[in-house]
Every structure is written in structure tokens, then in C-alpha cells.
Amino acid sequence: MSALPSSSAQERPSGIPDSAAPGPFAVGEYAAALRLKLRSFQRVQLVGEIVNLRLARARVYFELRDAGGALPCAAWREDWEAMAVRAGSEPADGMQVVVAGGCDYYPGSASASPGFSFAVSDLRLAGAGDLLARIERLRKLLDAEGILDRQKALRRPTLPRTIGVVTGESGKARDDIRAALGRRGWAGRLVWGFAPVQDRHAAPAIVAALGDLAAVGGVEVVIVARGGGSLADLLCFCDETLCRTVALLKVPVIASVGHHTDRTLLDDVAAVSCSTPTHAAEAAVAVDCVAARAALTAAAGRLSTQGRRALLTRARALTALSRAPAAQLARQRAGLHQQVREMRAAARRRVQEERSRAGRHALVLSRKVESTRHDARVRRPADLERLALALAAHDPQRTLERGYALVEDGSGEAVVSAAQARARRELNVRFADGSVAARTREP
Amino acid sequence: MSGEPFGKGEGESGAPAQPGGAPQTYEQAAARVEAIIRRLDSGEASLDETLGLVREGKALIEFCAAELQAVGGALEELRLDELVERLERESAR
Numbered sequence: 001m002s003a004l005p006s007s008s009a010q011e012r013p014s015g016i017p018d019s020a021a022p023g024p025f026a027v028g029e030y031a032a033a034l035r036l037k038l039r040s041f042q043r044v045q046l047v048g049e050i051v052n053l054r055l056a057r058a059r060v061y062f063e064l065r066d067a068g069g070a071l072p073c074a075a076w077r078e079d080w081e082a083m084a085v086r087a088g089s090e091p092a093d094g095m096q097v098v099v100a101g102g103c104d105y106y107p108g109s110a111s112a113s114p115g116f117s118f119a120v121s122d123l124r125l126a127g128a129g130d131l132l133a134r135i136e137r138l139r140k141l142l143d144a145e146g147i148l149d150r151q152k153a154l155r156r157p158t159l160p161r162t163i164g165v166v167t168g169e170s171g172k173a174r175d176d177i178r179a180a181l182g183r184r185g186w187a188g189r190l191v192w193g194f195a196p197v198q199d200r201h202a203a204p205a206i207v208a209a210l211g212d213l214a215a216v217g218g219v220e221v222v223i224v225a226r227g228g229g230s231l232a233d234l235l236c237f238c239d240e241t242l243c244r245t246v247a248l249l250k251v252p253v254i255a256s257v258g259h260h261t262d263r264t265l266l267d268d269v270a271a272v273s274c275s276t277p278t279h280a281a282e283a284a285v286a287v288d289c290v291a292a293r294a295a296l297t298a299a300a301g302r303l304s305t306q307g308r309r310a311l312l313t314r315a316r317a318l319t320a321l322s323r324a325p326a327a328q329l330a331r332q333r334a335g336l337h338q339q340v341r342e343m344r345a346a347a348r349r350r351v352q353e354e355r356s357r358a359g360r361h362a363l364v365l366s367r368k369v370e371s372t373r374h375d376a377r378v379r380r381p382a383d384l385e386r387l388a389l390a391l392a393a394h395d396p397q398r399t400l401e402r403g404y405a406l407v408e409d410g411s412g413e414a415v416v417s418a419a420q421a422r423a424r425r426e427l428n429v430r431f432a433d434g435s436v437a438a439r440t441r442e443p
Numbered sequence: 444m445s446g447e448p449f450g451k452g453e454g455e456s457g458a459p460a461q462p463g464g465a466p467q468t469y470e471q472a473a474a475r476v477e478a479i480i481r482r483l484d485s486g487e488a489s490l491d492e493t494l495g496l497v498r499e500g501k502a503l504i505e506f507c508a509a510e511l512q513a514v515g516g517a518l519e520e521l522r523l524d525e526l527v528e529r530l531e532r533e534s535a536r
Contacts (some may be wrong), residue, residue, distance in 0.1 A: 072478070157468065157469075158468065158469055158470040159468075159469040159470070159510055159511070159514065161513050161514055178518075181518070182518075186512035186518075187514055187515060187516055187517055187518040187519075188513065188519070188520040189520075189521065190518060190519065190520045190521065191521045191522075191523050191526065191536055192521065192522055192523060193523035193524075194519065194522070194524070195525070209523060212527050213523060215527075216523070216526055216527065216530060237519070285514075286470070286472075287469060287470070289511055289514060289515065292507070293511055293515070295473075296473075296476075296504060296507050296508060296511065299476050299477070299480055299499075299500070299504060300504050302480050302483075302484075303476075303479070303480065303483070303497055303500045303501060303504065305495075306480075306483040306484075306493065306497055307493075307494070307497035307501075310490060310493040310494050310497060311494075313490055313493075314490055314494070317490070324533060391454050424450070433511070
């Protein structure tokens with residue numbers, strides 16, 4: 001073996017006489033060289049049954065066997081738990097598994113025994129033990145039944161007064177939730193429903209706690225939190241009864257049990273799924289009470305300012321309105337004055353017009369008077385003379401002057417017929433130069 | 444705690460009615476207050492609307508303040524198992 005250490009002549013005793021093998025070598029050196037050699041072997045996958053599984057604090061040991069032989073296997077505890085989660089189930093004795101890894105050798109020491117093992121770095125459950133596939137089937141079934149949507153339809157209060165929490169009593173989740181709520185400035189009522197969340201049998205206790213929280217009433221939101229513990233514990237959150245119970249609750253459930261990469265069925269069923277208890281607490285109380293109080297104070301201040309401003313505006317408007325009558329009167333007065341002025345002006349114009357019209361009439365009249373005066377003075381005497389001459393032509397006196405006589409009765413009435421003369425008896429015959437009394441003789 | 448540890452929260456029944464008459468949550472009330480302030484700040488509201496909004500806003504702020512007040516005291520922590528036990532004892536009596 002070329003990798004074997006060279007011999008050291010100083011401390012080494014002499015070898016076996018006549019032996020063809022090189023050496024002697026210090027065993028520690030040989031063991032270290034052996035480890036290097038074994039680790040250089042190709043990494044492979046093996047299939048077999050788990051036998052004699054032992055979980056130590058930091059390491060996990062078991063044998064992988066089949067009918068033809070066996071191999072001691074080992075894994076780091078942390079890696080083993082991650083593998084169990086990925087597998088969907090906790091590997092146990094008798095399970096058929098496929099493991100991936102390579103040969104390793106622990107060289108031991110003066111006080112520790114050496115050991116060969118196949119170092120397992122990955123694992124898959126084979127056959128009936130494949131829980132992951134079963135969980136996926138269950139997920140599809142619940143989805144088809146609408147179980148995954150029920151919690152999402154619930155109204156989730158942003159500022160609940162009472163919060164229920166299902167978690168392990170000794171877990172870190174309890175402190176994380178309390179601290180997160182404190183940072184939110186939330187100090188309502190917390191009801192702790194402690195249940196084991198440490199192993200695969202925790203599901204019934206979680207179901208019971210959820211039922212009790214819903215039954216006592218007043219709880220507005222429930223957080224199911226898992227802080228610390230092993231990743232394999234997640235299996236209890238894939239329990240069908242737990243999922244169906246959560247789906248039927250009227251109170252929204254916030255799950256914080258999984259990790260970003262390992263999603264449980266509870267994460268799918270719950271109203272909200274969070275990666276940590278801290279996030280779950282923040283989701284339960286969406287309102288940051290500290291900020292909300294400050295915002296509310298500011299809002300109240302602004303509202304008050306706006307209110308005062310509005311009132312001031314209204315007061316100004318009212319003042320303006322109260323001034324209005326005086327202004328109106330002034331306007332009316334000015335208007336009236338104007339009207340009066342206009343009326344006066346109009347009256348003056350009218351008077352002047354009337355006056356000038358009267359003047360014109362007077363002139364016309366005076367002209368007419370003049371004309372009349374002229375008539376009276378010049379034209380009328382001539383007319384009178386003409387009329388007098390006409391009248392004179394018809395005067396009876398003129399007829400008497402021409403030799404005619406006028407017969408009158410005693411009263412001076414003209415007697416114009418013989419019958420009248422016989423009736424009167426006493427008559428007066430007027431001549432141009434005087435009258436003569438006469439008497440009829442005929443009876 | 445008194446005899447009625449989980450009576451109906453005031454927040455569920457004490458919410459002021461919206462114009463529509465429906466009771467509301469803290470979130471709705473806070474959102475409405477913000478909307479009111481935005482409207483007032485815009486300067487577009489008439490005098491009458493402003494006074495109405497201020498009145499509504501003050502009622503909402505009182506509601507929100509009461510909600511915050513309810514979770515602003517000292518954290519009260521209860522154990523579910525003890526609570527259930529006591530409720531069962533009381534119901535058995």
C-alpha cells in the first residue's frame with residue numbers, strides 16, 4: 001500500500017524475522033491511512049433493512065442488512081432528522097430503505113475503540129414505509145374535499161383581544177410569541193394550550209387543545225407553534241384528524257410548525273402559515289399597536305384641525321351673511337336714489353317738453369286771437385252792414401212806405417185774413433205815417 | 444378573572460355603525476379614518492361635507508382608541524387546562 005506511512009527507525013521495535021511484510025508501522029498511522037483509503041472509495045446507494053437502530057446524542061447507528069450480508073451504518077443525528085423529514089417518516093427498525101453514502105472508518109484512540117461504518121448522507125423509505133407519498137395522497141384528498149380552503153375563508157381579526165396558543169410548555173416558541181406580541185404593543189389576553197409537539201404522537205393532544213380553545217369561546221385566533229425540537233416532529237402536523245379538526249374550526253388558525261422547505265399538511269389547512277412563532281404572533285396581531293396609537297393621535301390632531309378650520313369657515317360665512325342686510329339696504333338705497341334722480345331728470349325733461357309744447361300752443365292761440373281781432377276789427381263791420389241791408393229789405397215799414405197798410409188786432413198781432421177781421425171787430429190799420437182805428441160792420 | 448371570562452368582546456358589538464349601518468372592525472375603521480383625512484386634505488370637500496366627515500372621523504377614532512385601549516393594559520396569561528378545569532367545575536355545580 002503506497003499510502004501507508006513509512007517506518008520510523010527510531011522508536012520502532014524490529015520486525016518479525018523472515019516476514020515478507022513491511023513494517024512494523026504505528027497502528028494510529030495505519031488507521032489514519034486506512035480511513036483515507038476507505039473514504040476514497042466511490043459513493044454508492046445501498047438497499048436493505050434497518051436493524052438495531054440506535055439514536056445517540058450526536059450520532060445515529062444501525063445496521064443495513066439483507067439476506068446476503070450486512071453493513072454497519074452511521075449518520076450525524078442532525079443529518080438523520082433532516083433525512084427523516086424528507087422521507088416523510090421517521091425510519092425505524094425493520095424498514096426497507098435506500099441509503100446513499102460511502103465507506104468511513106473511525107481510527108479510534110488510546111481510549112476509544114475504532115470502527116468501520118458506511119456513512120449515510122441520504123435516505124429514502126422504500127415500499128410501504130413511504131410516508132411522504134402517503135402524505136401527498138392525503139393532501140390531494142383534503143384538497144379535493146375543500147378542506148384546505150375552509151380556514152382561508154374565515155375573517156381574521158387584525159386586533160384580537162384574546163389569542164389562543166397551542167405549543168409545547170417548555171419550548172422556545174412560548175417566549176418568541178410573548179416577545180413578538182410585546183414588540184407589537186399588544187397586551188390582551190393569551191390562553192396557553194400546552195400540548196406536546198415533540199413527537200409523532202402529539203397530534204391527539206394538539207387536537208384536544210384546539211377543541212378546548214374553540215369551546216371556551218372568546219378566542220379570536222389560534223396559533224399552533226412549534227419551537228425547537230427535531231425536524232422529525234413535523235410528522236404529527238400531517239395527521240389527518242388534526243387537519244380535519246382545524247378545517248372545521250370557526251376560529252382562524254395560524255400555523256408556525258414547518259420550515260420553508262418542509263411544508264406540513266397543517267400549513268396547508270391553516271388560515272395562515274408562518275415560518276416562525278414570531279411571524280405567527282405578528283400575523284395574529286396585524287396591527288402594530290405602538291404605531292397605531294401614534295397614527296391615531298396624529299389623525300385625531302389633523303381631524304381636529306380640519307374641524308376647527310371648517311368651523312371657522314362656517315363662522316366667516318355666517319358673519320358675511322349677518323352683514324348682508326346692511327349691505328343690501330345700502331344697495332337698495334343707492335338704487336332708490338338713482339331712481340329718484342332719474343325720475344327727477346325725467347320730470348324736468350317732461351316739464352320742459354310740456355312747457356315748450358304749451359308755448360307752441362300759446363303762440364298758435366295768440367296768432368288765432370290776432371286773427372280774430374283782425375276779423376272783428378275789419379271784416380265784421382262790413383258783414384254787419386251787408387246783413388243790415390238784407391234785413392232792411394224785408395222790413396214791413398219799407399212796405400208801408402211803398403203805400404201798403406198793415407191790419408192789426410188790439411194786441412198788435414197781424415190780421416192777415418177776412419175771417420180773422422170778422423172775428424176781431426175792433427181793428428187797427430197801420431200806415432207808414434200812423435195808425436187808424438176801424439170796426440167791422442158785418443156780424 | 445370574573446365569572447364570565449370569555450364574554451363577547453366589546454369590539455364585536457361596540458363598533459360604531461357605518462353610513463350603511465354595518466358594524467366594522469378596527470382595520471375598516473382605521474382605513475375609513477385615513478380616507479376621511481385624505482378627503483379633507485384634498486380641500487375638495489364642501490363645508491357641510493367637511494363637518495360631516497369630521498364628525499364621522501371623530502366617532503371612528505374613538506372606536507379605534509377603545510379597541511387599542513382594550514389591548515393596551517397588562518398582558519393577561521391563562522392556562523387552557525386550568526381554565527377548562529374551572530369551567531367544568533362550575534358547570535358541574
